[in-house]
Structure formats: structure tokens, C-alpha cells
Amino acid sequence: MGKRGGTKHMKRIAVPKAVPITDKKSNTWIIKPRPGPHGMRKCMALGVLLRDVLKAAGSLREANRILASRKVLVDGSVRTDRKFPVGLMDIVSLPESGKHYHITVDWKGRLVPKEMDEKKTGSKLLKVVKKHTSKGGKITLTFHDGRNMSADNNVKVGDSIVLKLPEGTMASHLKLESGSRCLVQEGKHSGKLVTLREIIKRKAGERPEALVEDKSGSFETVLEYLFVVGKDFGVAE
Helix, strand or coil, X not given: CCCCCCCCCEEHHHCCCCCCCCCCCCCCEECCCCCCCCCHHHEEEHHHHHHHHXXXXXXXXXXXXXXXXXXXXXXXXXXXCCCCEEECCCEEEECCCCEEEEEEECCCCCEEEEECCXXXXXXXXXXXXXXXXXXXXXXXXXXXXXXXXEECCCCCCCCEEEEECCCCCEEXXXXXXXXXXXXXXXXXXXXXXXXXXXXXCCCCCCCCEEEEEECCEEEEEEHHHEEECCCCCCCCC
16 A cells, blocks of 8 residues: 655755755755644744754754753744744744844745844734634634634735734734835745835736835735735834
8 A cells, every 4th residue: 555645754955945044965854844834835844943044053952952941932932843833924032042033034035034122022923814704703814824813804815913922812903005014925026125005906817916116116026925014024123
């Protein structure tokens, strides 16, 4: 009988584009993230973040020891699994060293940790990717990291919310509209902070686009690539 299900292993040479490692031929294998908050193509394992990206551990054994001692927090919760998936906008804290990071993207579309002030670790940005009416007529939102939350009908797909951590409650709502400050999370303009000027509707079957502007000028991108982040994102981190 043939093998069923996916593989538990991942070769270093085959890591997704989102994983920010350059030494793909130094070793054969790399930690494969478990199924969880982020899709496989848009996340990296927590052990990879600690060892290969932040260099907080010199080896996988050392990373396991750090995690086992409950010294790593993701979105305000202790995580001990080296395979836990970390993705866009996650807040990773190493309290013992006083280091705190939020995960964003660079110009190549790779996930990169940006150091942040501890005062800002009490909230996280979430993008609304789906909205439906559940049993009882309640409006339920699904976010880019897999969370679900009940809300009113004022929140639309494409909008963002500010989530309080670790409580998991909504603090504020950021609309996807003209004048919104957004992060381009995919495409050739990935990593740019832009201002949305106009949403461009296309004919049926084509994805809507957006006219945006940054310091270098204006350009068009796919509307789906925009993540509303607000005016304070990336300022004085």
C-alpha cells in the first residue's frame, strides 16, 4: 500500500520564498512548520526564526532548550514547539533578552523580523480575508492568521483591525479606503509602505487593482496585495 498524507520533512533547497535564508545548500534539511495559523507558503517554523534568522540560538538543540524554558512568546502566548508557524504581523518576544519583533516583508517578499518597542507588543494587526454570516445571524470575520471573530457589518473584507494581546479583543478598525496607509505584501512592489489613492474595479473574473503612491511616485498593484497598517506602522519602531 502506498504512503498516505503529506511528508513531515522539508529540504532546505525547497523552502518557500517567504523563508529568509540564503544558505540553502549548507544542509539538506530544515524544520517544516506544522499546520497552524499561517499557510505553508507564507510562514516559517519558530525554530528556524530563532536559529537561522534572529541568531538567538547557535543550533537546533539550543533553540529547543530556549523554547522548553518558556522564554519565547508569539502574540503574547508562550510557545514551546519549534515547528510552530510564524507569519506576517506576528509579534515575537524574547523577554529575557529584552528583544521584541514584529514580522513584516522585505522587497523580495520574504518574511523579516523588525525590532520594535516593548510598549507596542500589546497589539497586533490582522487583515480580514473572509466574512460570512454564521448561525443566529452573527457576522463572523476570518483573518489572515486563521483567527475568527464576531463583529458588526461595518468591517469589510480587505479592512484591518488592531487586536489587543493577549486578550484577543478588537481595539480599533482600519478601513481599506482612499487615503489609507498600506503595506504591499506581495508582488514586485513587496515591502513598500504606500498610500491608497483609488480602487480600480475590473471586469468580471479579473482581480480589482489599486492606484497607490509612495515617495517615488504612483503605481498600480493588485488590491489583494494591500494590507492596511495605519499611520504609525514602521515609525519609530
